[in-house]
Amino acid sequence: MPIDRNRVTRQDLVFVAVILLPLIILVGILIYFPAIDSLITSFTNENLRIRRLPKFIGLKNYSKLIENSEFWIVTARSLLVVSLTLPLELLISLGLALLLTEVFPGRAMVRTLILLPWMLPPIVNGFLWGWILNGEYGALNGLLYQMGIIDEYVTWLRNPDTQIIWVAVVQTWTRFAFPTIILLAGLQSIPKDLLDAAKVDGASSWQSFKNIVLPLLMPSFAVALTIEFIAAFQIFDVIWTLTAGGSAGGAINPFTKTLMLYNYELVFRDLRIGLGAALSYLILFLSLGVAIVFVTRLYNQAVKS
Amino acid sequence: MPLSFNHYYIRRIWIYLFCAIALLWAIGPIYWIFVSSISTRMELYATPIKSWFPSEPTWDAYIRLFQGGGKYRGGDVSPTEGLMWKSLFNTLFVSIVSAAFVTFLSTNAGYVFARMKFKGKGVIFFFLMLMMPLPLWVSIIALFFMISNAGLIDTLTGMILLFIVFLLPLGIWLMSTFVREINPEIEEAAIVDGCNRWQLMRWIIYPLSKSGMAAVFLVSLLTVWNNFLLPLIFTRSPDSQMLTVVLSLFVGQYEVAWEDMAAAAVVTMLPPFLIALFFQRFLIRGMTLGAVK
Numbered sequence: 001m002p003i004d005r006n007r008v009t010r011q012d013l014v015f016v017a018v019i020l021l022p023l024i025i026l027v028g029i030l031i032y033f034p035a036i037d038s039l040i041t042s043f044t045n046e047n048l049r050i051r052r053l054p055k056f057i058g059l060k061n062y063s064k065l066i067e068n069s070e071f072w073i074v075t076a077r078s079l080l081v082v083s084l085t086l087p088l089e090l091l092i093s094l095g096l097a098l099l100l101t102e103v104f105p106g107r108a109m110v111r112t113l114i115l116l117p118w119m120l121p122p123i124v125n126g127f128l129w130g131w132i133l134n135g136e137y138g139a140l141n142g143l144l145y146q147m148g149i150i151d152e153y154v155t156w157l158r159n160p161d162t163q164i165i166w167v168a169v170v171q172t173w174t175r176f177a178f179p180t181i182i183l184l185a186g187l188q189s190i191p192k193d194l195l196d197a198a199k200v201d202g203a204s205s206w207q208s209f210k211n212i213v214l215p216l217l218m219p220s221f222a223v224a225l226t227i228e229f230i231a232a233f234q235i236f237d238v239i240w241t242l243t244a245g246g247s248a249g250g251a252i253n254p255f256t257k258t259l260m261l262y263n264y265e266l267v268f269r270d271l272r273i274g275l276g277a278a279l280s281y282l283i284l285f286l287s288l289g290v291a292i293v294f295v296t297r298l299y300n301q302a303v304k305s
Numbered sequence: 306m307p308l309s310f311n312h313y314y315i316r317r318i319w320i321y322l323f324c325a326i327a328l329l330w331a332i333g334p335i336y337w338i339f340v341s342s343i344s345t346r347m348e349l350y351a352t353p354i355k356s357w358f359p360s361e362p363t364w365d366a367y368i369r370l371f372q373g374g375g376k377y378r379g380g381d382v383s384p385t386e387g388l389m390w391k392s393l394f395n396t397l398f399v400s401i402v403s404a405a406f407v408t409f410l411s412t413n414a415g416y417v418f419a420r421m422k423f424k425g426k427g428v429i430f431f432f433l434m435l436m437m438p439l440p441l442w443v444s445i446i447a448l449f450f451m452i453s454n455a456g457l458i459d460t461l462t463g464m465i466l467l468f469i470v471f472l473l474p475l476g477i478w479l480m481s482t483f484v485r486e487i488n489p490e491i492e493e494a495a496i497v498d499g500c501n502r503w504q505l506m507r508w509i510i511y512p513l514s515k516s517g518m519a520a521v522f523l524v525s526l527l528t529v530w531n532n533f534l535l536p537l538i539f540t541r542s543p544d545s546q547m548l549t550v551v552l553s554l555f556v557g558q559y560e561v562a563w564e565d566m567a568a569a570a571v572v573t574m575l576p577p578f579l580i581a582l583f584f585q586r587f588l589i590r591g592m593t594l595g596a597v598k
Binding site for chain 2: 011012013015016019020022023024026027030031032033034035037038039041092095096099102104106110112113114115116117119120121122123124125127128129130131132134136137139141142143145146152153173177178181182185230234236237240241250260263267268273276277280281283284287
């Protein structure tokens with residue numbers, strides 16, 4: 001007699017309810033309710049500095065943000081971090097993925113070791129690089145000096161215009177392992193016959209890379225780019241210890257203030273709750289919008305070719 | 306053929322050259338923070354020539370950090386001893402307890418979603434998963450007031466509760482894919498033998514999904530350990546602060562010497578470092594799926 005393992009008895013329903021009900025309640029109360037509550041708050045002028053009952057003001061917070069030049073400066077800075085980080089990350093991770101598809105003794109060890117930075121606390125990474133870039137005793141200065149590239153120590157993080165470049169470098173160091181894994185998986189799924197056939201037909205390795213490997217990697221690029229875009233666009237931890245200097249209530253460094261730090265400042269320093277809530281939803285929509293564009297563009301390209 | 310023989314070796318040399326560059330980039334900084342933490346002050350502050358290998362390695366910085374604290378210029382003792390012990394305990398406690406809860410809850414739920422049929426299953430799964438890609442930030446403002454009103458601000462219970470909720474969707478999703486990979490015939494046999502569902506979980510599902518549970522546990526542990534935003538916002542006193550926050554305070558607020566901060570950074574990154582080194586095969590799948598979600 002075949003047993004229908006999916007047949008559900010009343011006892012089973014109790015089992016399902018005991019397991020799922022607490023989860024539904026937890027997620028409902030601690031994720032859905034606050035997300036909706038924040039959305040409602042974003043339509044009010046709630047400000048904890050001013051003792052008044054919050055008033056419903058419609059979309060005014062959103063228009064106030066869009067008309068505010070600081071919002072655009074901060075958004076542009078976040079996009080600058082993205083546009084510095086993504087190419088750097090993709091270049092490094094594509095190179096590493098190609099290196100790790102080669103078969104050589106010690107490959108597994110190299111793979112394990114290069115994934116380490118991704119798994120460490122980003123807050124430590126910011127500190128770590130802050131120490132390396134230190135102007136008085138930093139390792140980068142020591143290294144460059146010993147190689148004869150610089151004659152005296154440079155205070156790398158002092159110049160406000162270049163701080164953001166170092167932020168991008170550290171973000172790249174923190175994240176490059178993830179796209180490497182994605183691209184490596186993509187490379188390994190390319191059928192070997194295809195490359196062999198191209199070789200027989202007389203294609204050079206550059207030609208087969210450009211005409212076979214790259215197009216087939218497009219979906220992996222789409223995934224990696226989207227996730228790395230969101231990670232860079234919403235960067236917070238790394239900046240906090242590298243350049244922000246916001247610990248223990250100190251002022252947040254205006255030269256590396258990105259969207260998330262701006263949001264933190266609005267809510268937890270200025271206590272402008274309504275405006276901060278509006279900003280967090282704007283960040284969400286911006287991230288989702290760009291993510292959708294990335295994925296559809298790159299996927300379509302992959303499908304066409 | 307000498308030509309291809311040469312070609313083979315030249316290729317190998319190039320490969321190892323690139324490996325060396327990659328490793329210098331990836332673990333050079335980690336090496337340097339470790340060296341800084343065990344160098345003597347003389348060597349650490351030597352300029353312009355740095356010493357890349359400590360000639361007299363010492364654990365002094367760690368001892369100062371955990372016992373007594375360094376001396377300020379004014380003569381006071383910095384409070385690192387209390388901060389380090391307390392936050393180390395908090396971080397261990399919160400990450401282990403949250404990861405254990407997430408693993409247990411999501412294995413049960415994963416089984417329900419993988420194997421059982423009932424009305425509304427799709428809707429409930431969608432409800433639990435929908436908010437997974439939302440950045441934490443959109444709910445944090447209201448959540449802050451809720452947690453305050455419940456008296457859970459600045460408590461370990463509050464931290465654990467928050468981490469459980471934010472890790473659950475990923476855990477459930479991972480576990481439902483892991484449970485699907487178990488051969489259903491084993492469960493059928495157990496049901497024929499008269500096992501009820503709870504016994505089935507205890508004797509069949511938990512033992513057979515051990516590696517999946519290990520993956521969920523380790524990914525959760527790592528996520529909690531590495532997190533900074535939640536403890537930054539939801540804790541404010543040393544009683545419940547976690548290591549990441551204390552490290553950020555060392556950098557900004559307290560006058561902690563570089564070698565002591567380096568030691569604190571090494572302590573903060575040690576568990577993730579060891580987990581990544583020895584359990585990476587469990588992590589890759591969970592963290593990749595988690596990021597793709």
